[in-house]
Amino acid sequence: MDLRDSKSRLILIVAALGAALVIAVASCGGGGGDEGNEDDGASETSQETEDGGDSGDDEQTDDAEPGEGEAGAVLAEVTGEQDITLTITSAERQTGGFLTIEGTIHNGGGENWGTAAWAGDERELAGNDFSMAGATLTAREEGKRYLILRDTEGRCLCTGFGLQIEAGDTMSWFAQFPEPDPGTTEVDFQIGQMPPATIEIR
Structure with missing residues (x-):
């Protein structure tokens, strides 16, 4: 078994x-x-x-093809005053009848820098202190000069920088202006004692 x-x-x-x-x-x-x-x-x-x-x-x-008005593109760049470099990276017409300019400011000097003179000569804008308030656009094709837009209290539609830009620092900025004529394709941007920066607009 x-x-x-x-x-x-x-x-x-x-x-x-x-x-x-x-x-x-x-x-x-x-x-x-x-x-x-x-x-x-x-x-x-x-x-x-x-x-x-x-x-x-x-x-x-x-x-993707880079063009004018795109972020990062350099439309113009000037250096003046105390080794200050102003770069314009965007210039766009916008709904509402205004033109917005954007860019950066770099303090290439060895000291902190700031100036209330950038607020311009207009009494109404004096309270903006160190800012882009005194910036202007000149349209030579039109024979016109455009001033910065501001609200009813005189505050510019632009960037204020506080007291100073530290040595070696770069700051972004914007400034808004009345829109130039539709046929205008070129304007000169100028502020303070900086050289004019010529830019193309569409």
């Missing part, structure tokens, strides 16, 4: 091992090919991206 049981158990074990071996061979034969194909596809996709063939980012980069 024990001998028969032992034989039965041995037969069951051998059958189980055989079935497991068949399953293992089938898995190795089919799975290896699939994995290889998947790797090949991933490699091709990676190569196409590196070559710039199918990258969505590359298409956006190709379409």
Whole structure:
């Protein structure tokens, strides 16, 4: 009785091992090919991206063309007074009949710098102190000079800098003016004792 049981158990074990071996061979034969194909596809996709063939980012980069009025573009740059560099990066006509000028000021001197003279000679703007309040636009095509826009209390629609710009610092600024005539394509921006900066507008 024990001998028969032992034989039965041995037969069951051998059958189980055989079935497991068949399953293992089938898995190795089919799975290896699939994995290889998947790797090949991933490699091709990676190569196409590196070559710039199918990258969505590359298409956006190709379409983006820098132009006037875009952030980061330099429309004009002048240096004057105490190693102060004034850069204009944007000049845009906007709804409402005004022109917004934007840019940066860099203090390239060895000392902190600030001046209330940039508020201009107008008594109404004197309270703006060190700011872009005294900036003007000259449209030579029209023979006109445009002054900064201000509210009813004499506060300019422009950037105020506080007391000083520290040595080596760069600050962003904006200034708003009445919009020049539609046919005007060029204006001179000027403030304080800085040289005029000629910019094109659309």
